[in-house]
Every structure is written in C-alpha cells, then in structure tokens.
Amino acid sequence: MLKLSQLKNISHLPDLVLCPLDSWDLIRVTGEDRVSFLQGQLTCDLASLKPGEQTLAAQCNPQGKAWCIVRVIVLEDRILMTQPSSVTEKQLPELKKYGTFSKVEIGKETEYQLFGLAGCKSAKYIADKVDTAATHEQSRLLENGIVIKQPYPSLRYLIVLKNQQATELIEDLKDRATVFDDSLWNAMNIAAGIAFIEKETSALFIPQMLNLQALDGISFSKGCYIGQETIARAKYRGANKRALFILTGRASSAPKAGDNVQVLLNNNWKRVGTVVSGCQYGDGHIEVLAVLPKDSGSDDIYQIKEIEGSTLYYAPLPYSLIEE
Template sequence: MLTLSQLENISQLPDLVLCPLNSWDLISVTGEDRVAFLQGQLTCDLEKLIPGEQTLAAHCNPQGKAWSVARVIILEDRILLVQPSSVSTVQLPELKKYAAFSKVTIQKETEYQAFGLAGCKSAQYIAEQVDTAATHDTSRLLDSGTVLIKQPYPSLRYLVIMKNDAAEELLLDLKDKADVFDDSLWNAMNIAAGTGFIQAETSAQFVPQMLNLQALNAISFTKGCYIGQETVARAKYRGANKRALFILTGRSPESPKTGQTIEVLLNNNWKRVGTIISACQYGDDHIELLAVLPKDTNPADVFQVKEIEGSTLYYAPLPYQIDED
C-alpha cells in the first residue's frame, strides 16, 4: 500500500486511486427516533435532508465545544456518521448517554463500509462500474444502497458507502486497476479542502465556528435547540468567536501531529497562537496543516510548530470564504 510520503504533492496523483479509510469509523444510528434524536444533538438540520443527502455537522458538549465533526449521511433505514476512529472513543459515550429515552440504537456500522476513490479517472470508473448518473450529483443514493458523495476541492474524489458484499466485489476489481494509498492521502485532501475533522487530541476544545463549519454549511441557525446551541448562537450573533481554521504550508524535518502548538514570529520572538487540527507531510519534507488561529492572523506572518525544531510555515489561502459570525 502506498503512502503520502511517496508523493511530492497532490498534483502527482495517479489517474485512479483507492483509499481504504482504515482510520475512520462508520457510525450507525437506527430506530424510529433517529432523526429527532440527532436533531437535538448535531449542528445541522437533519429534518431538511432526504435519503441520499449528506452534510457536515458537529456534535457539541453543553459548553458548545465540538466533541467531533462528522459527515452525516441519510439512508432509508439509518443515519451514518463518518468520522476519525480516534475521536469515536471519546464522542460515542457522550452521544449514547443522551439516547436512553429515545428509540435509537447507536453502534459501529456492520452492514456497510466506506472507502475513497480519487484521481482524474475516478468519475469514469464510477460511471462504468457503479452508476453513470451518480457522477453528476453531489450525492446520490442508488437502489442497491450504495451512496456516492463527491468531495470538495482539491481534486476529483468520491466518498463511497457500500453494503459489504458489493464493496468487496468492487474493491477486488479496484485492486487490479487502481493505485492503493493508505488514508494519509485522504487526510491530505481534507486539509487542502479546508475541512478539519476532530481527532481525540482536540476533542471538546473548539466551538464549531473556530473550525469554519459555518462556511461549510454544517451549522443551522434556524432549526431550534440542540446541545451546545446557545454557545454556537452567541458566537454568531454577539461576535464572541475570535478564532478560525487556517491552512499553513511549509517544510519540516518530521510530520506535525494533531494537538501540537503553532507559534508566530513577532519582534524576533516566537509567540503561541494556535493548535494543529490535522497535518500531513509529503516525501520532500513539504508539510501542510490545518490550525485554529486568531481570525485576524496576518497572511504575511511566519509560523513554526513549537515541538519541531527547524519547521517553517506560511499562510495558504482557503478554497472558500469564511462567513462572518
């Protein structure tokens, strides 16, 4: 299996890439109260979604800090949450403790599996092997139960959710036709897209707006109450949030880690300014990361990872606009 360290940048991606998402969990929420229950837990408005549709969302604690960020996918008989495995050990007990009085079951999904497809020929492969029309939609639910979700920038890629039997058949075919990368590549693509998924190290530290989730249509400000809603609303209507998610890029002798400290060079001194949400390193010591920093960060500033001597980082533009809180 190939790794990100074998690339110098994402532009070198092979034509067709398979990414098994081995460090991600697929969480299943079933039962007749599943929509109402999650409506009171997540920042998104689930009542506006129909089977086959999806959205990003945060699950917050009562103080409005995000336990996790997940991609939420609506199926006919269940709701799936796709999130890093490390955060599930922290977040799932918090989600389950509110489920005691609702008719829902929350567990690791056993009937479906998730994987990523990327590269300039990924749409062609999906059209030929899965469904022609699916490549034209942001997300589509097929009669077989398969869900195909086109992912945002930086390059053509799809999140694929399939029932086990169909997935195993397709994966067998892909292993002969695609280059197989571990999910360090998927992480790098999420970073380039400015999408920050929470790991265990940063769980319950940041309100959703610090992760730019308002700019990614992951927060509803009109749906009513949910856990942490008062803090999220205060950040929007009272301007209480002074931080945001930024992309930084540069060089480092080693790959930064989630939770490490970002410092900025001010008057020839290094000052702590933020925290790494996710990071990656390519084969030539080039690094890219997502970090929560002050919203008024100067794009001309120079940064470093406190814990890594010799690291140097610079501002890189996000592929979207950060909406005003």
Template sequence: MRDLNSLENISLLPELALCKLDSWDLISVKGEDRIKFLQGQLTCDLNSLTPGQQTMAAQCDAQGKTISVFRLIVLEDRILLTQPKSVTPIQLPALKKFAVFSNVEIEIETEYQMLGLIGSKSAHYISQHLDAAATHDKSRLLPNGALIKQPYPSLRYLVILKNEIAAQALAELSEQAELFTDGIWNALNIASGVGFIEDKTSGEYIPQALNLDELEGISFSKGCYIGQETIARAKYRGANKRAMFILTGRAEEKPNVGDTIELKLGDNWKRVGQVISGCQYGDQHIELLAVLPKDSDPNNSQFRIKEQAESTLYIAPLPYASLSN
C-alpha cells in the same frame, strides 16, 4: 500500498487511486426516532435532508465545545456519521447517554463500509460499475449504499457500500487502481479546508472556530440542540475570535495533532494556535490545518511548529469563501 510520502506534490496523483479508510469509523444511528433524536444533538438541520443527501455537522457538549466533526449521510433506514477512529471512544458514549428515552440504536456500522476513490478516472469507474448518473450529483443514494462527491482540490468520491458489494468493488479496483493508505485522503481534506476532530482536540473548540459555519455544517434557525446557546451567542454577539487556517511550509517530520503553532514577533515566538490535522509529502513539504486567531494576517505572518523549531509555515488560501463573521 503507497503512502503519502511517496508523492512530492499533491498534484502528482495517479489517474485512479483507491484509499481504504482504515483510520475512519462509520457510526450508524437507526430506529424510528433517529431524525428527531439527532436533531436535538447535532449542529445541522436533519429535517431538511432526504435519503441520499449529506452535510457536514458537529456534535457538541453543553458548553458548545466540539466533541466530533463528521460528514453525515442519510440512507433510507439509518443515518451514517464518518469520523476519525480516535475520537469514537469519546463521541459514541457522549451520544448514547442521551438516547435512553428515544427509539434509536447507535453503534459502529457493520453492514456498510467506506472506500475513497481519487483521480481523473474515478468518475468513469463509478459510472461504469456503480451508477451511470451518480457522478453528476453532490451526493446520491445508490441501490446498495451512497456516493458523496468530495470538495476541492481533487476529483474524489466517498463511496459507502454494503459489505458484499464493497468486496466486489475492492476486487475490481485492485486490478485497476493504485492502492494508497488513507494518508492521501487526510491530505486532501486538509487542502480542502475541512478539519475533523481527533481525540487530542475533542472538546477544545466551538464549531465556528473549525469553520463549520463556512462549511454549512451549522443551522442557526432549526431550534435547540446541545450547545446551541453558546454557538448562537458566538454568531450574534461576535464572541468567536478564532478560525481554522491552512498552513503550508517545510519541516523534518509530519505535524502531529495537538502540536503548538507559534507566531514570529520580532526575534521572539508567541504561542497562537494548535494543529488540528497535518500531513507531509516526500520532499518535507508539510500542510496542516490549525486553529489561530481569526484576525491572523496571511500576508505578513510567519509561523512554526513549536515541537519542530526549525519548521517554517505560512498561511495558504482557503478554497471556500473568506471568513467574514
């Protein structure tokens, strides 16, 4: 099994790569009240989604701080949330405590599992073995799961399949695809500007500071949910002064979640932000997502990781619309 550090550049991906997403959890919410219940808990508008559709979303505390960010997928009989394993011991109890008076079952999913498919031949495999038309859609309900096309920068798919079907797919792919750890999946999330919360950063930021508004993960018209007042005030009163940026550069070691980002000011360094997610390639090139002041200058700013004083970082363009709110 290959790791990310075997690549010198993100563009050197094989034509077909399989990622077993071992550091990710799939959370299941079932029961007849699942839509109504989650509508009052999450930042997205579930009433606008039908089976097979997906969206980015966040779960927040009463102060509007983000407990977890996830990709939400609607199946016929359940809602699935994908998130890093490290945050589940925080997120799951926080969600369950509000479910006492609702007909819902919330647990780590056991009937389905996730696979990541990457590369120029991933669409061909999906059309041949899963659904001939699925690759034309942003998301699609499959007979035994769902398929979600992931954002820039590389052709890749999140495949959710029932266990027995996933086992068949794994057996087929083991002969056709190169097997990678999910470090490559994390790197592609970083390159696409999509940040997922780990345990070390849970409860630190409002969702706009993680660009959830840019990623269409917040509804400002659906009504009340936990943390909604703070999130709405940040939008309509301009209270949010932070945003998530891609930083790229070089360092001896992989950046760690929670590391401190410093900005060079003359001969001195000032703490300005925190690492949300980081990766490193084989040539010591690093990329990371960090929450920084929203007005950080991408043209004339040099950053470093405080814990790696010799590191050098610069802001790279986000692949989606420029921050403007």
C-alpha cells in the same frame, strides 16, 4: 499500500487511486426517533435532509465544544456518520448517553463499508462500475449505498456500500488503481480546509473555530440542540475570535493533532494556536490545518513548537469566511 510520503505532491496523483480509509469509523443510528434524536444532538438541520443527502456537522458538549466533526449521511433506514476512529472512544459514549431517552439504536456500522476513490479517472470508473448518474450529483443514493462527491482538491468520491458490493468493488480496484492509505485522504481534507477532529483535540473548539458555518454545517434557524447557546452567542454577539487556517511550509516531519503553533513577533516566538491535522508529502513540504486568531496576518511566519526548524506560511482557504 502507499503512503503520502511516497507522493511528491498532489499534482503527481495517479489517474485512479483507492483509499481504504481504515482509520475511519462509520457510526450508525437507527430507530423511529433517529431524525428527531440527532436533530437535538448535531449542529446541522437534519430534519431538512432527504435520503441520499448529506452534510457536515458537529456533535458538541453542553459548553458548545465539538466532540467531533462528522459527515452525516441519510439513508432510507438509517443515518450514518463518518469520523476518524481515534475520536470515537470519546464521542460514541456521549451520543449513547442521550440515546437512552429516545427510540434509537446507536453503534458502529457493520453492514456497510466506506472507502475513497480519487484521480482523474475516478468518475469514469464509478460511471462504469457503480452508477452512471452518480458522478453528476453531489450525492447519489443507490440501492446498496451512496456515492458522495468530495470538495477540492482533485476529483474524489466518498463511497459507502453494503459489505458484499464494497468488497467486490475494492477487489476489482486493487487490480486497476494505485492504493494509498488514508494519509492521502487526510491530506486532501486539509487542502479542502475541512477539519475532522482526532481524540487529541476533541472538546477543545466551538464549531465556528473550525469554519463549520462556512461549510454549511451549522443551522442557526432550527430548534435547540446541545451546545446551541454558545454557538449562537458566537455568531450574534461576535464572541468567537478564532478560525481555521491552512499553513504550508517545510518541516522534518508531519505535525500532529494537538501540536502548538507559534508566530514570529518582534523576533520572538509566541504561541497562537493549535494543529487540528497535518501532513507531509514526499517532497518534504507540509500542510497544516490550525486554529488561530481570526486576525492572523497573511504575511506572518509560523512554526510548530514541537518540530525544531519548521517554517510555515499562510495559504488561502478554498472558501470564504465572510458571513452575510
């Protein structure tokens, strides 16, 4: 299994890539109250989603700080949430705490597996082996799971299938595809400007600091949910002064979640933000998602405090932060 350090840059991505996503969890919520329960827990409008649809969302504490960012997936008989495994030890007990008051069952999913597929031939493989129409839709509900097209960069899909079909497909792919660990998937999420929280940064940021409003992960018109007051105040009173940015440059190693970002001001380094996720390609360049002041300048020079000699610069997001 290859690592991101063995890929020079994203332009050198093989035609067909399998990412097993071993450091990600699938959380399952079942029971007759699953929609109403999660409607009161997550920032998205879950009640508006039909089976086969999905969205990003945050689960927050009462102060509006995000325990985690999840991709919510609605199936016929359950709701699934994908997230990095490291944050589950903090997030899952918080979710279960409120679940005692509803007719729901919450836990790690055991009947389904998830994996990523990427590369210019990934769509053809899905059309040939999974479902012909799955590559033409944002998400496609299947008899045994779901296929979700992922945003920039490259062509890539998140696939969730029942165990038997997933195992058969993965075994077939091992003979046809180049297999990378999920450091590649992390790098693709960084390039897409999508932050998934690790345990080191859990409950540090409100969702708008992670640009979730720009990714359709926050509903400002649905009813109450945990943390809503803070999140609404940030929108309507302009209380939030921070946002998620992409930084790129050179460093001796990949920045880690929770590392400190400094900016060069008047020949001195000043701490201005926090790394949410970081990666390093085989050519030595790094890419980082960091929470910084909204007014951070595109010409500023940054460094990671914990990595001596690192130098980073602003890189544009693939979406707009301008709110209508």
